[in-house]
Amino acid sequence: MKRAIFIAAALVALIPSTSILARAHHVSASMTDTQKIEAWGVKWKRQLEAGDIEPLRDMYEPDAILMSNGSPPQVGVDAILAFLTRNKTAGNAVTIDFANEEIVIDKDRAYLTAKYWMTITIPSGSVIDVMGRSFLVYKKGADDSWRLWRDIDNQAPDILTEGRPAPAS
Incomplete structure (x- = not known):
């Protein structure tokens, strides 16, 4: 008993x-679809800055394409992750910030335009700043998760260092 x-x-x-x-x-x-897309960006930033790239695999469609300014297209998740791993492999520290300009949700597709600022600090201490605009296309899966399908990044003359968002406290 x-x-x-x-x-x-x-x-x-x-x-x-x-x-x-x-x-x-x-x-x-x-969460609204817009909030899910915003949360996706926060998670992606956190993983990239930590150099922990493998968890990003589930955030991409299998046939995703990354079209980064000055580089050939990276086709498929494996190629994208290899591309994103380059800085960690080289010993570089990376910080990146985004300022979303527009998010449009259309059924199972989402379109995001954002400004970005990336700082790459190489082991010698030299700093490389890259800034521009991204256009991202997401697909919504049967599991209700958004995954990146197309990513186009370019350097834009109207995106200036002075416009970079302040670090979150």
Whole structure:
């Protein structure tokens, strides 16, 4: 009898954590598509700056294409991840900031235009600043997740260092 009471008490103790999980899922499910795209960008930035590129794999469509200014197209997730890994391999530190200009959601496609500022600090201490504009196309999967399908980056004369967003505190 004591064992049955103990098991029942243990099951009751699990109920709050189950409701917490349900609330967490509800919060995620209640995010707008625009908020999901914005959260995608925050996660991508965090992974890139940490040099932890492999987790980005699930954030891309398998047939994604990265068209970065001055580089040939990187076709497919493996090529994109290899391209993004170059700085870590070289020992460079990277910081990147974005300022979204427009996000358009059209059914299972999303289109994002953003300004970007990237700083690459090489091991010798030299700093390379690259800034420009990105045009991103996302596809929404059956799992309700947005994945990047096309990424076009170019350097733009109207994007200046002075316009870079201040670091988040």
